[in-house]
Amino acid sequence: MEKKRSAILLAQGIALAFLLIAGAGFWFYMSMDPNLAKALDKNSRTLVIANGEWVPYQGASLTEGGPMSRIVTAAFERQGWTVEYVYLPWAQGLSMTERVKTDATMLYSYNDERGKKFYYSDPVLELDTVVFYNLNKPVRWERPEDLKGLTLGGVEKYDYGFVREEDGYRIRRSSDPANNHRRLAEGRLDGAMEEVLVGMKILREENLQHRISFHPTPVKRTNYHMIISKDHPRAAEILQVFNLGLARIKEDGTFTALLEYK
Template structure:
């Protein structure tokens, strides 16, 4: 039956309630404040950056917090769309498809105040030589973390694994290791918020090793990840242009205090 012209005009003038279906993705992550945390504002800086970037392009992201080893396993299998936040390196690139970068924080080695430990060479000029100059010291690392390519390949280092950064920093404070590899903002957050670390006298060995970018490591086994990745990358670029990421860094305490 043909609609009358008046009725057709009326129908065309009514608002449409049909909207494009948004893509839903699930990312696995860990408690790593101030970057990610269940009790943090927006679930942390990294979670807020990723969520905001992806939402700009019609991708809704939820975060499942769990041990990092389990997050990696689920991402490799495609049971989640990816894992975050991650540093880029050859090992992970063989396993995951990486997002566009967004800023992280300085990483390096922490020591106890007063300990006579120093690099013989600026790590920015020759990281291998700098690491060799501290190789006699025991260094705490977190199990299954990517740290820095040169550091991770340095088989001459005496490394000792722990479950997380809190445990490592406590071991450092109590003299069970001599150095700890950790992100500056993670260390500062824990020193302020972990009751067992509030009296710890530790500091980063200067200068930092590097300031690596953070990424979403998208699963290569997930169709949702393949669809979401280019959309979210567009969102990251937009946030960078607007200065939104810089504002989020400041809001979450990840910007240096002048």
């Protein structure tokens, strides 16, 4: 009987500990995932936008958040609105924006999955993704089929246009884009796919600019946008304000001036 009672008490203790841990985890999660959106107030002209690290375009360590942050801020300011940025991991920023815990997030290309959940602004930036190659083993291609049979470096979960594993292309993916350039320099890859300026910045940082170059033909040409959840009650208004401001700063030359990579 005593053993049975001890077993019951032990089970109750474990269950209580589990509930306490689960509860603490829930409240910790809630404290880390607050509702930051300010435009839910219909009179507010201040937005909280989820930003991310994408050097040299945007990032907390860049001057004024980088050129893309400066451009988005300027577009709203031209319309009399203000912007506050919160820097988050990409997945968290996207999730919080989808659930209207932030007013918007930036910058994203279009895909069908996101298109079901988000409205897209007018294009803020157009970028080319190209194939970088080792100068000792140049990559020359004209047709998509020319890249089949090569092992190409890529970033995890990134879309490379027509270069898809399911279509017979070999992509060795990494969470760190710089790893692809190191592997390329070591001869462990035939090529590495990266956006032109991002790739060139990595080459300078890794001191590989004299060992690696790129083919100018893009595997993907992409427009990038600010996006807003379709559940945001002021989504249409925010998009209209931003698109008008963006058009105006492009017309008067402000956009070009802000595009400097400091």
